[in-house]
Amino acid sequence: MRNSFQLAPLRASSIDIHPNAKWAQNGVTVAGGSGQGHGLNQLDFPCGLYVDDDQTIYVADNNNHRIVEWKYGASSGQVVAGGRGYGNAVHQLCNPEDVIVDKERDSLIICDSQNGRVVRWPRRNGISRETIISNIFCRGLTMDENGSFYVADAGKHEVRRYRIDDTEGTVVAGGNGQGNRLDQLDSPLHVFVDRHHSVYVSDNGNHRVMEWEEGAQQGIVVAGGQGEGNSLKQLSRLQGIVVDQLGTVYVADCVNPQITRWPKGAKQGSVIAGGNGQGGLSNQFYSPMGLSFDRHGNLYVVDSWNHRVQKFNIEQTKIK
Numbered sequence: 001m002r003n004s005f006q007l008a009p010l011r012a013s014s015i016d017i018h019p020n021a022k023w024a025q026n027g028v029t030v031a032g033g034s035g036q037g038h039g040l041n042q043l044d045f046p047c048g049l050y051v052d053d054d055q056t057i058y059v060a061d062n063n064n065h066r067i068v069e070w071k072y073g074a075s076s077g078q079v080v081a082g083g084r085g086y087g088n089a090v091h092q093l094c095n096p097e098d099v100i101v102d103k104e105r106d107s108l109i110i111c112d113s114q115n116g117r118v119v120r121w122p123r124r125n126g127i128s129r130e131t132i133i134s135n136i137f138c139r140g141l142t143m144d145e146n147g148s149f150y151v152a153d154a155g156k157h158e159v160r161r162y163r164i165d166d167t168e169g170t171v172v173a174g175g176n177g178q179g180n181r182l183d184q185l186d187s188p189l190h191v192f193v194d195r196h197h198s199v200y201v202s203d204n205g206n207h208r209v210m211e212w213e214e215g216a217q218q219g220i221v222v223a224g225g226q227g228e229g230n231s232l233k234q235l236s237r238l239q240g241i242v243v244d245q246l247g248t249v250y251v252a253d254c255v256n257p258q259i260t261r262w263p264k265g266a267k268q269g270s271v272i273a274g275g276n277g278q279g280g281l282s283n284q285f286y287s288p289m290g291l292s293f294d295r296h297g298n299l300y301v302v303d304s305w306n307h308r309v310q311k312f313n314i315e316q317t318k319i320k
Helices: none
Strands: 028-032 046-051 057-061 066-070 078-082 096-102 107-112 117-122 130-134 138-143 149-153 158-162 170-174 188-193 199-203 208-212 220-224 238-243 249-253 258-262 270-274 288-293 299-303 308-312
Touching: 028 046, 028 057, 028 066, 046 288, 046 299, 046 308, 057 096, 057 107, 066 096, 078 096, 078 107, 107 138, 117 138, 149 188, 149 199, 158 188, 158 199, 170 188, 170 199, 170 208, 188 238, 199 238, 199 249, 208 238, 220 238, 220 249, 220 258, 249 288, 249 299, 258 288, 270 299
Parallel strands: 046 096, 096 138, 138 188, 238 288
Antiparallel strands: 028 308, 046 057, 057 066, 066 078, 096 107, 107 117, 117 130, 138 149, 149 158, 158 170, 188 199, 199 208, 208 220, 238 249, 249 258, 258 270, 288 299, 299 308
């Protein structure tokens, strides 16, 4: 029986994050960082990630067509799905974009993007791999506490919720064609679901984050939406998103390249990591994509073209 309550939504922090919280400006490399390649200490254009309770990281290693598990403090990873060349056989992946862990079934759920499918792989040495959704251009996915998972379909410009053993799904965001109306999306990439089952979508082509409350017919803009640009009111080809307990939205601003924080109701964001130009220094990114907190409030960023995952430790906030 799945628990009806969870400490935090997927990729969110288990602790309450203070509105004025800060993170270290220099990231620590916790996966990859040994150049572009296919060695176990390397990544090649990683995209999405999932951080487990013990700070084990699962990375969608896109150009290596594999999912890699990196234990906390490890200098190399372990292939846990794919890694047998690109292809559409049951034991292969083709440019996976995202991955999450279904703890109830002890399995990985993977956006096998170029194969147009979502697949389930056993997390521990199993062989019972299965396709659970077909004919979908999956770019990002998440799960709620009931075991329903949510998939961003960039081809159909919608997000669908799939309950257990449901192969059709229900549209919960978009689904009205490609466009910039409040009931439309344009190439949605990442998705986040909060405790109230509100769905947050990185609406990439519209350079905005949309929130769709459960059952809503249209969304509201909660970050960006002022056209593409580099001002603090704008976003440019955004990727990963996470929302904290106060409704603050954290966004991987891919082109600019930085992580910005948008408090609930804010008309502009503030930079919390990066923002120092494109590069490979510890305070820089080159196309940040996947985004997640661990349960302690530390921030993890997939730094795609630097072929690494960076961890930014949360600093203790003194409350006067």
